[in-house]
Amino acid sequence: MKTKRKFMQPSADFRLFLAVLCVGFAAGAGAAALTEVIHFAEFLAFGRAKSDFGVTPDQVSAFRRFAAVLACGAIASVGWYFLHKFKPFLSAGEIIEGKNPSFASNLAHAFLQVFTVGLGAPIGKEVAPRELGALFASKICAFFALDAAWCRTLAACGAAAGLGAVYNVPFAGAIFALEILLKSFDKRAALAAFGVCAVADFTANFSVPREALYVVSDFKSTPANLALAAFVGVIVGMTAKFYQAGVARAEANRIKDGKILIFLPLAFAVTALAGAFLPEILGNGQAAAQTAFNEQISALYALGLLAVKGVCVLALLKCGAYGGTLTPSFSLGALLGLCLGLTAANFAQVNLSAAALCGAAAFLAINLDAPFTAFALAAGFCDINLSAATAVMLSIACAMGARNLLSK
Structure with a gap:
């Protein structure tokens, strides 16, 4: 007599495998696209080519910095006003919990966030790739007809993979998914998190810089x-x-x-x-x-x-x-x-x-x-x-x- 598979039938296993690959690819592509948007915004604001990006905008005049951030305020206020008025967007947490996001609204929201950061807004860019990763994951899970538990897990993994890919820290992205978003170190969740984050990081290679984000002098724990x-x-x-x-x-x-x-x-x-x-x-x-x-x-x-x-x-x-x-x-x-x-x-x-x-x-x-x-x-x-x-x-x-x- 044949024994039953412990967890899922082969077709469900295969759909899950494909979903992990697709979520990782989509999250990485999203992170790469957002990085290009930041590069474009920084070029507009500070006139630097992608290969010349440093970490400070102090190479340009004070007036140009002032004008860039002032323009950023006008763009941001109008953009978010219309997004709120016509098509509300969802946070990554809301998507992970199963709410159905508007693809166009969430996409516009993510790109607006990173565009403002590129123009000089002193806030982080990591929420946008998280929201984009969760957005893509929700659509991919629906396409592959995964159950609610796996939809939640892969949405969290997609969000974390976006974070990991945009900063070139895939291991940290996987830990972010498990410790913060899922609040569980379950083996199957860990396998999905590591798989999605690894695929996302590889996908984002063509756009996201590979070197460490910060240069810190070595020291010992004396x-x-x-x-x-x-x-x-x-x-x-x-x-x-x-x-x-x-x-x-x-x-x-x-x-x-x-x-x-x-x-x-x-x-x-x-x-x-x-x-x-x-x-x-x-x-x-x-x-x-x-x-x-x-x-x-x-x-x-x-x-x-x-x-x-x-x-x-x-x-x-x-x-x-x-x-x-x-x-x-x-x-x-x-x-x-x-x-x-x-x-x-x-x-x-x-x-x-x-x-x-x-x-x-x-x-x-x-x-x-x-x-x-x-x-x-x-x-x-x-x-x-x-x-x-x-x-x-x-x-x-x-x-x-x-x-x-x-x-x-």
Whole structure:
């Protein structure tokens, strides 16, 4: 007598296999397309060819930076006003939970997000590829007639694969799917997450840069650096808790009606003025974080960047803009870590790269409420060595512990 397959019939297995490949390909292609849109927007705003992209817009005049962000405000406010009025879009979380998205509206929403980032908006670009990955996955799962459980799993994997592909961090993308979106490390979910993220990353190869996102000086987890990591983790953990609450409040009370045509351009005008004097605050956070990792600014300047970028992100989210807080929070943590490192340097010999990286990873862990994902992202963003990993892990642990104690 033939034994039954434990989980699914062969036809269902084969459909699932094809769906994993298709979701990975679609998420990677979406991430690549969004990257090209950012390149085009940056060319319009700052006049740089794709091969010349750096991480700061300070090579252009203050007036051009101001004008680019001002124009960004006009485009963003009109774009999101009409999207809200005529065809509401869904978040990646809503798609994962089974809601049926409008393909055209969500596509326009994703491209509008990254276009504004390319023009200088100081918010993250990672939400757009997540939403696009989830959107494609929902349509692909419907085509292959997968059950509701697998539709949810592959939508989460598609969202995470978009994130992983746009930053060239496929492992972090898979952990993001399991720890944050699915909240499960089930073996079958893990297999799907790794498969989808790997295919997406390979697909995005032709557009997304292959080098590490940030250049960070190597350091070892010496006793001094471990003590510094713990100190930075505690302070960053308590600070990031309040910023996380601010982000949640801004997003919960985001302006979506006609007032967006008034308040969002005003928020962008303030950001444009700030960006004219502090170019590092513009963009998704890469400029600010790399500035911190370069270790060539004073504590006062780092504190100024931290305050201004943090306020601008909150203001834009509250006034109607959409985008991520992942890379902005990473940059805020790097700046705060550098400030703490420079302060500690008055009393002991410390490694400023260690302080900035530990601060970035710790801030990200609190913002995401996900220590495994934060470590994987920090490692992928900065291509850290094994010796540095211990200090980063300790900083994340201390940050989570400090946040939990503060919450009691």
